Amino acid sequence: MSGFTVKPEPVQVPGLTHLHTGKVRELYATASGELVMVATDRVSAYDWVLPTEIPDKGRLLTALSLWWFERLADLAPSHVLSDAPPPGAPADWKGRTLVCRRLDMVPVECVARGYLTGSGLAEYREGGAVCGVALPAGLEDGSRLDEPVFTPATKAEVGEHDENVSFEAVSAQVGAELAGELRELTLALYGRGREIAEERGVLLADTKFEFGRDAGGRLVLADEVLTPDSSRFWPAEGWAPGRPQPSYDKQIIRDWLTSAESGWDRAADTPPPPLPDEVVERTRAKYVEVYERLTGTPVPFG
Numbered sequence: 001m002s003g004f005t006v007k008p009e010p011v012q013v014p015g016l017t018h019l020h021t022g023k024v025r026e027l028y029a030t031a032s033g034e035l036v037m038v039a040t041d042r043v044s045a046y047d048w049v050l051p052t053e054i055p056d057k058g059r060l061l062t063a064l065s066l067w068w069f070e071r072l073a074d075l076a077p078s079h080v081l082s083d084a085p086p087p088g089a090p091a092d093w094k095g096r097t098l099v100c101r102r103l104d105m106v107p108v109e110c111v112a113r114g115y116l117t118g119s120g121l122a123e124y125r126e127g128g129a130v131c132g133v134a135l136p137a138g139l140e141d142g143s144r145l146d147e148p149v150f151t152p153a154t155k156a157e158v159g160e161h162d163e164n165v166s167f168e169a170v171s172a173q174v175g176a177e178l179a180g181e182l183r184e185l186t187l188a189l190y191g192r193g194r195e196i197a198e199e200r201g202v203l204l205a206d207t208k209f210e211f212g213r214d215a216g217g218r219l220v221l222a223d224e225v226l227t228p229d230s231s232r233f234w235p236a237e238g239w240a241p242g243r244p245q246p247s248y249d250k251q252i253i254r255d256w257l258t259s260a261e262s263g264w265d266r267a268a269d270t271p272p273p274p275l276p277d278e279v280v281e282r283t284r285a286k287y288v289e290v291y292e293r294l295t296g297t298p299v300p301f302g
């Protein structure tokens with residue numbers, strides 16, 4: 001089992017209909033049919049949503065996503081209509097709420113990988129390929145790929161892993177033309193993100209985009225983009241293929257959870273314990289650090 005230690009009770013807001021509780025976000029609908037995506041301060045690790053929140057995580061990742069949407073706009077329009085919480089929303093939704101166009105979502109997790117790690121590495125070790133794309137022999141954990149690879153996945157339920165699928169399977173599911181568009185756009189968006197991140201000393205190992213189609217059938221960038229929840233960001237100075245790379249935002253939590261101090265046994269499939277204040281504070285500082293290093297600006301709130 002994994003997922004939530006305690007399933008959160010969503011905030012009810014007059015005029016909004018609660019649609020979905022994700023691991024770290026809540027989705028609502030307005031009476032006029034727009035979507036309201038609220039990023040919480042929840043954090044997940046090892047497929048568990050932890051019982052301890054990271055203060056300001058929701059606002060930091062929302063601000064970062066908006067920053068990226070602006071820098072990707074020439075490649076793909078986004079679903080964002082406004083960052084102003086709807087009337088009647090709780091005051092603490094400010095800065096972590098996006099009002100979005102409702103799209104006809106494409107049921108594919110569009111992942112691009114520029115480095116080999118995680119499920120991609122596991123698949124490569126099994127058969128020398130990822131999502132049916134053969135890779136050179138001798139690659140290690142953290143190896144940079146000669147060319148970024150489109151490695152789509154099907155969306156899993158909370159607590160489950162997305163399942164990597166081949167381009168052919170995506171083509172069979174959504175049609176060859178759209179599959180080709182998804183691959184081309186995903187790789188272009190990844191290339192842009194990687195280029196901007198590397199200028200700032202941050203490696204974008206991989207990322208996941210979600211797309212929908214608007215009433216005119218145009219592909220629109222949805223969900224969040226290029227945040228530490230949808231991507232793996234590594235500090236360039238710490239990169240060394242052949243071992244797990246230090247994750248910008250999750251490493252502190254992972255290291256504590258797997259330390260004797262936590263008393264948690266990941267293999268026992270029991271919920272992880274609350275995080276110590278020091279781990280929370282250091283993790284918050286990492287989210288601030290990745291925001292400020294990528295955007296070059298101080299966090300947009302006190």
Ligand SMILES: CCOC(=O)Cn1cc(-c2ncnc(N)c2C#N)cn1
Nearest residue numbers: 022025026027079101102103222223
């Ligand atoms: C609670 C977090 O989970 C999600 O937001 C996943 N999800 C997104 C949609 C969606 N549906 C129509 N239009 C959109 N613009 C979007 C977006 N983004 C549905 N689920």
